[in-house]
Amino acid sequence: MTTPDPWPAPHAVDPVEATVSLPGSxxxxxxxxxxxxxxxxxxxxxxxxxxxxxxxxxxxxxxxxxxxxxxxxxxxxxxxxxxxxxxxxxxxxxxxxxxxxxxxxxxxxxxxxxxxxxxxxxxxxxxxxxxxxxxxxxxxxxxxxxxxxxxxxxxxxxxxxxxxxxxxxxxxxxxxxxxxxxxxxxxxxxxxxxxxxxxxxxxxxxxxxxxxxxxxxxxxxxxxxxxxxxxxxxIEPDLSNAAPFLALAAVAGGSVTVRDWPEATTQAGDALRGILTQMGSEVALTSAGLTVTGSGTVHGVDLDLHDVGELTPAVAALCALADSPSHLRGIAHIRGHETDRLAALAAELGNLGADVTEHPDGLSIRPAPLHGGVFRTYADHRMAHAGVILGAAVEGVLVENVATTSKTFPDFATFWAGLLPAGVGRS
Missing domain, CATH: 3.65.10.10 (Enolpyruvate transferase domain)
Structure with a gap:
């Protein structure tokens, strides 16, 4: 089936309950x-x-x-x-x-x-x-x-x-x-x-x-x-690719479990455990995998993401949905990733109503009412992750070129939509 472009991101109206297996790193x-x-x-x-x-x-x-x-x-x-x-x-x-x-x-x-x-x-x-x-x-x-x-x-x-x-x-x-x-x-x-x-x-x-x-x-x-x-x-599962799935539990409420999460790893994505805990979710690592349980309420954070910069787009999307201000810093280097991620995040979050200030090495994000609209990805798979997180919480978000997620997760859009229970509708 052909994926429309821009893609209407699924919008969660009920808590989620899901267990996922991710592709390798x-x-x-x-x-x-x-x-x-x-x-x-x-x-x-x-x-x-x-x-x-x-x-x-x-x-x-x-x-x-x-x-x-x-x-x-x-x-x-x-x-x-x-x-x-x-x-x-x-x-x-x-x-x-x-x-x-x-x-x-x-x-x-x-x-x-x-x-x-x-x-x-x-x-x-x-x-x-x-x-x-x-x-x-x-x-x-x-x-x-x-x-x-x-x-x-x-x-x-x-x-x-x-x-x-x-x-x-x-x-x-x-x-x-x-x-x-x-x-x-x-x-x-x-x-x-x-x-x-x-x-x-x-x-x-x-x-x-x-x-x-x-x-x-x-x-x-x-x-x-x-x-x-x-x-x-x-090859271990790609833990950075877990970010949108675990974030889904945080913004929609309910629980998401990522199978086969390693007890010890050198992957930057393992930092999601601490980040999501700070943002108000319950996080548990068991033999079943890593489970994040959220209430639908997200708290703002002050984080130095220098060592885990690839997580910035997903974390920034969560910050735009938070109930208090956030500051993400130490990430000037992500301007040289697939796109200038700081400039791209400031522009696209702002286009959906977020109150964002771009700094040389980070972003400040304050609570503001968000609305639907087109979220551009700049051929960057992590930007697409940010877009679908926002779409889960805000009706009417259209993610441009969601197919760019094939860089690390083939057929991501179908997989993401398939996670949502019957009570979750499309925007």
């Missing part, structure tokens, strides 16, 4: 694919997320020479020598644009990178500059399109980067670093690195492959040269 899937393609033997990425971003990653690594079978739920990866010229479509996937170039440096051939139009605005210059410093032949410029001319090996060594706009700059260099002749010693020089849990995720996955990583000193990560052991990975 994009961040874990794409890191696992990189390491599998660089490993010393075949391996399997189990319960891999099948989405635009992960399929772009699989296609990118396949173009370099890896053999990746994505026909089933478990993706088999067989490494091969990276020989010959290749073209990489980054789409709008930051992990492809930033993680694949350090791998392409190990190829023997010219590798051309391009992507969606908006990708030309997303920063990658720190990665390209670092690669040049490590001995990789990279064409001039600091945005896509660009070309890497591989020589079959990378010298490696010490490099200094400013990762204050994205932790992916660090992860990109670490993931391939063990295959460099001298390994890689990455030093950060700049404002605090955002989204540190994602670097912790990278380090943990490298160690699971037998790679030696020294992260004892602040702002320094050193990967020793050596083999990357082939390891099968079971």
């Amino acid at each position: 994009k961040s874990l899937t794409n890191r696992a694919l990189i390491l599998a393609a660089l490993a010393d033997g075949p391996s399997v990425v189990r319960r891999a997320l099948r989405s635009r971003d992960t399929e772009l990653m699989a296609a990118a690594l396949s173009s370099l020479g890896a053999e990746i079978d994505t026909t089933g739920d478990d993706w088999a990866v067989t490494p091969h020598a990276f020989e010959g010229d290749a073209t990489v479509d980054c789409g709008l996937a930051g992990t492809v644009m930033r993680f694949v170039p350090p791998v392409a440096g190990l190829s023997r051939g010219r590798v051309d990178f391009d992507g969606d139009e908006h990708m030309r605005n997303r920063p990658v210059g720190e990665v390209l500059g670092a690669l040049r410093g490590l001995g990789v032949d990279v064409s001039e410029g600091d945005r896509i399109p660009f070309r890497i001319s591989g020589r079959g090996a990378v010298r490696g060594g010490t490099v200094v980067v400013d990762a204050s706009s994205s932790s992916q700059f660090i992860s990109a260099l670490l993931l391939a670093g063990a295959r460099y002749d001298e390994g890689v010693d990455v030093r950060h020089d700049g404002k605090p690195v955002p989204s540190l849990p994602h670097i912790d995720m990278t380090v943990a996955m490298l160690r699971s492959h037998g790679v030696q990583v020294d992260d004892a000193d602040a702002n320094r990560w050193a990967v020793a040269p050596g083999p990357i052991r082939a390891v099968d990975h079971v």
Whole structure:
């Protein structure tokens, strides 16, 4: 069935009771694919997320020479020598644009990178500059399109980067670093690195492959040269994708349970437990999963989201529905995500009647009556999440390009609408 655009978001008129199983984590899937393609033997990425971003990653690594079978739920990866010229479509996937170039440096051939139009605005210059410093032949410029001319090996060594706009700059260099002749010693020089849990995720996955990583000193990560052991990975559910579902319980009342929530994880989405508790919901982690029980009343918060910036759109939507003022800060770096998320949130929340002040590094949101209207997403899946949360609480919200959620959650709109009980109507 064709999804209309803009899409009339379902509006909740009764409390919800739902249990959901989420697709796998994009961040874990794409890191696992990189390491599998660089490993010393075949391996399997189990319960891999099948989405635009992960399929772009699989296609990118396949173009370099890896053999990746994505026909089933478990993706088999067989490494091969990276020989010959290749073209990489980054789409709008930051992990492809930033993680694949350090791998392409190990190829023997010219590798051309391009992507969606908006990708030309997303920063990658720190990665390209670092690669040049490590001995990789990279064409001039600091945005896509660009070309890497591989020589079959990378010298490696010490490099200094400013990762204050994205932790992916660090992860990109670490993931391939063990295959460099001298390994890689990455030093950060700049404002605090955002989204540190994602670097912790990278380090943990490298160690699971037998790679030696020294992260004892602040702002320094050193990967020793050596083999990357082939390891099968079971991908956790994408906890950041849980945000709209758990928020649904908060705004509509009732309970939503997300199955298979891990007891321990490096995913940023795990912070939802504390955030939703502060906003007035009851949160419980049991063998059944993570359950959020809400009353339909949401309280304002003052939060530093620096380490979990990807949660900002969903949290901002909740703040627009809260009964007291909120301030979200420490998130200047999300201006460089799929879109300038701070500007986009200020504009779209404001268009629905919210009282929002945009700051250089955050948003202040005060209680105000909201109304229906079109909520634009800017081809950003997290903006679409914010739109459907608002639609659950406000009649008449129309989410533009809800299909952009396929980046991390295929057929999200159908899944979301299917959650709602008979007492919940469409706007």
